[in-house]
Amino acid sequence: MSQMSAPVEKFTTRNPVTANSEAMIDELRQLMVEHSIRHVPIVRGTSIVGVVSDRDLRVVAGLTLAEKLQV
Numbered sequence: 717m718s719q720m721s722a723p724v725e726k727f728t729t730r731n732p733v734t735a736n737s738e739a740m741i742d743e744l745r746q747l748m749v750e751h752s753i754r755h756v757p758i759v760r761g762t763s764i765v766g767v768v769s770d771r772d773l774r775v776v777a778g779l780t781l782a783e784k785l786q787v
Contacts, residue, residue: 734759735768741776744768 733751735744737760744756754770776784 732757734764736760737765741773745773748773 733747733753734757735747737758739758747756748754748770756768757764758766758768
């Protein structure tokens with residue numbers, strides 16, 4: 717396997733669209749549509765706590781209410 721020596725920032729977006737950890741699923745979907753993106757970093761304060769993808773939202777949309785309420 718060949719190694720690549722390049723800084724990560726070369727491949728990242730400078731000012732990414734993010735969502736607060738309290739955002740609702742509909743808000744995430746709207747952000748993705750408005751900005752033509754498929755992934756949204758989730759932030760709490762100044763920390764990234766996760767990433768939600770378009771696929772994640774499609775999976776959740778296919779769950780029953782009972783499945784959505786299981787924790």
